[in-house]
Amino acid sequence: MYTFCYCGHAVFPTICNSMKDKSQFPKPTCHITPIIINIFYCKFIVSYFIRTFLVISTVIVALTIPFFGYVMTFTGALLGVTVSILLPCLCYLKIKKPSYLEVVFIGMILVFGSSVAISGTYTSLKTLLVISRGDR
DSSP, rough: OOOHHHHHGGTTTHHHHHHHSSGGGGHHHHHHHHHHHHHHTOOOHHHHHHHHHHHHHHHHHHOOOOOHHHHHHHHHIIIIIIIIIIIHHHHHHHSSSOOHHHHHHHHHHHHHHHHHHHHHHHHHHHHHHHHHHHHO
């Protein structure tokens, strides 16, 4: 679950650089709604309706999909670790000609990341299957 929460870290520098007032950067990173509103540059009434729609749709999703957290856990374990940990290491190895010490450290990161991805994906899938069958 924690992996899914931190998957968006690569987007934050882009958001910060595109803001007119960079001193407000910590505020949008805490709430997703202001980010979306700032992207669309809406007027007050339109932004009010968009914010209301986003809150209501989030509540509806949370209420209608009782195991939504487990789906996010699966997404974070499989895709989040792959995109945030494994692929950058593999791309670095492909692009650069790293030294032996770098290869050792990157290898350790790849082994650790793979084990996190495999164990997290297995655990979340197992939990989703148990919940979907109603075995709790």
